[in-house]
Amino acid sequence: MALEHPVEATTSVWQATCDTPSFGPLTQDMETDVCIVGAGLVGLTAALRLVRAGRRVVVLDSQQPGRGNTGRTTAHLASAIDDRFSELARVHGLDAARLAWESHATAIDCIEAIARDENIDCDFQRCDGYLWLAPDQDPDILREELETVHAFGWHGVQAMDEDPVFRRPCLRFPDQAQFHPLKYLAGLCAALKRSGAAIFGDTRVEDVAGGDVVVTTTERGRRVRSKAAIVATCSPICDRFAIHSKQAPYTTYAIGLRIPAGVVPTGLYWDTIDPYHYVRLQPGSDGKGDVLIVGGEDHKTGQADDGERRFEALEAWTRARVPAAQERLYRWSGQVFETLDGLAHIGPDPAGAANVYIATGDSGMGMTHSTIAAMMLCSQICDGESEWSHLYDPRRKPLKAGGEFLRENANVAAQYADWLRPGEIRSIDEVAPGTGAILRSGLSRVAVYRDESGEIHACSAACTHLLGSVSWNHLEKTWDCPCHGSRFDRLGEVIAGPARSGLRVLDPRTLR
Ligand SMILES: Cc1cc2nc3c(=O)[nH]c(=O)nc-3n(C[C@H](O)[C@H](O)[C@H](O)COP(=O)(O)OP(=O)(O)OC[C@H]3O[C@@H](n4cnc5c(N)ncnc54)[C@H](O)[C@@H]3O)c2cc1C
Ligand code: FES
Structure with a gap:
């Protein structure tokens, strides 16, 4: 169901200064060469590279292009790694540090060339x-x-x-x-429209099943059959565990x-x-x-x-x-x-789904990592290989970053102790209009939101990814999961994965 209320409360400079195009939902089953889930910078750049390589492309987004983190970036286009080359060289060696620099520099060149070739004033x-x-x-x-x-x-x-x-x-x-990311994204949409790619908004994907024919299923039960799929949802919705323990x-x-x-x-x-x-x-x-x-x-x-x-x-x-x-x-x-080593995870789905590819782990350099991902995934899908496959392989285990791995996963494990803690409020009467709080009800925790008119909305606080206990974000008026970053709007609808579905809605009358 399309969201009819604002998803986040703040607005970025880009969202305030550029109208990005909107697209209607997918209403019928389709067949294509590549199905792309997510219309942020990864998804739309990959779509353009693929249509230029002669592939038929369908893009599906649960919201609209640019409503994810691409609309909320600060858009530094840097080939200088923010986690520092000295650290990268310590973990992976000097050659890897050089390759990382070259890949980010090539990504900036690629953005410049696309803007020039497609006449994007960004x-x-x-x-x-x-x-x-x-x-x-x-x-x-x-x-x-x-x-x-x-x-x-x-x-x-x-x-x-x-x-x-x-x-x-x-x-x-x-x-x-540097550039204006939403003017660029709007330009990508226009270029894709000209080349016949199909973009659908308000179309949430619930499943991407790998195989010789990849089947992507939306929450309304529509299916896209394709030879390959790219899951470009910033945090992958296709992988339950493997990738989320490494970023x-x-x-x-x-x-x-x-x-x-x-x-x-x-x-x-x-x-x-x-x-x-x-x-x-x-x-x-x-x-x-x-x-x-x-x-x-x-x-x-x-x-x-x-x-x-x-x-x-x-x-x-x-x-x-x-x-x-x-x-x-x-x-x-x-x-x-x-990520553990400051490099994105780009390539075949580490969970093993055939012909499914992911791009995630931006490490704060998501503008260039997105473009690297688009270049790499287009080569991997069309030619079976890409020059940076090894560097960005989602299956890699950087042994010299083992301490970081243990620290991050201990932090995630500690979040589950929330289930033993008391609620933040003892009665729904304590929730002020326009805010939310966690109420304990027997053994369960309930995410309670009171809207501006005073009406109470209640959901289970159990995140639909791996049952972390969500907490209220007063600034954005969202429910955020402290384990792997799933986010839900004030009424419990999922905004960002890895969760694929909303919080379980409860009848608030049972809480009185
Ligand atoms: C404040 C801030 C500052 C930043 N600054 C920089 C910077 O200076 N330089 C830099 O390089 N990077 C920066 N980044 C990082 C960068 O913005 C992101 O890494 C990048 O935009 C991610 O692009 P994406 O396409 O992977 O994801 P997104 O732009 O988040 O796109 C993912 C899309 O997937 C859709 N989606 C999600 N789930 C589903 C589903 N189930 N079905 C269908 N669609 C779905 C979403 O609606 C969304 O449109 C910054 C990020 C933030 C938040
Ligand atoms: S439990 Fe993984 S994001 Fe919530």
Whole structure:
């Protein structure tokens, strides 16, 4: 069923400044060469590469193009790995670090070429990137990173005494870029329409069954039969466990502040703190200056509910460093999926479904990882191979990142202790209009939401993926699962996987 109420409460600068096209639902069974589930940057870029390679393509999305994390990104197009090349070289060796750089650089070239060839006016702009040393941090961080990139052959990276904005020691990375992700996505939709690809919105997929013929089934029971399928749902809905034990969901926050044109030089800026701050400029569309976009304050999804405080912290951090920043225009949050080694998981479904492919684990570099995924999956489907298959293989087990694996999985296991805890409220009368809270009812936990008119809505708090206990997100008015990042809207409908179906709706009268 299409959602008739807003899914998330905040709006990104991109959503506020670009209308993306809408598509009607799939109403009949279809046959095609490749079925793509998810119309974000992965799904639509892969669709374009495939139609250009002569394949028939059907794209299905539970919402509409760009309503997922692609509409909530900050759209740094970086070939400088944010988890750092020195760490990647420690885990996988110097050759892998070089390949990772080359793949991200090729992805930026690919976006530039698509924008040019398809005449997409998406504010694409080349710029430098600056990794700057936060106060009190060890200068060896920059030294090791510089040594690593020079060792594998990226000689254009330089150490500088000061970056142009924060006036801190930094590394300057040439040939980075930025763009408006939704203008780009709208352009991809137009190009796909011209080439005959079929896009369907408001079409939730519940199952992707691999085989010689892959069968993709929607919640309304429609089927798409294809030779291959790409599950491009950011967090895969086709895999119950394997991939979700190797990547972790983080919620990250962004704000957009007005700033007079020319004060901050165009560039990508990020610091050495963990979680790091990431900063860029977007040309204003109203002639009143530019927008300074600042992100950070990440936490594990569903494990903190203090979004307002995090926005305030981001704003205070910015004003202390960029006094020219003026009023706040936008604020929003979204999810990133961190892998053990900072590389995405791209390739055949690790659960073994034949002819089913996944692209996930953006690691905060989802714009370039999405484009790498589109290039790789098109080659794997059309030619059976791709040059980066080994690097991004979803089945890899980076042994030198074993400590991280144990830490993340212990964190997930600890979340199940929520089932033993008391509820946050003792009676539904305690829930204020427009908010939600967890109520204990016997052995079960109930997710209770009171809408603005005072009506109570109740669902089981058991996440439909692997029974984590969801928690209320006051900022976005969603129910978020602390285990693997599934998200549900205020009435319990699923917004983001790995869950494929909504929370079980309960009769609120049974709670009185
Ligand atoms: C605040 C923030 C800042 C970021 N900054 C950067 C950055 O500066 N640079 C960078 O490279 N990356 C950044 N990222 C990461 C990047 O935005 C994402 O990795 C990227 O957009 C993911 O694209 P996607 O196509 O995989 O997923 P999405 O854009 O989330 O698309 C997935 C689609 O699948 C659909 N879907 C889900 N389930 C189903 C289902 N069951 N059936 C049918 N459809 C379904 C959804 O509706 C959605 O449209 C940032 C992310 C956030 C949140
Ligand atoms: S997302 Fe896995 S249990 Fe909820």
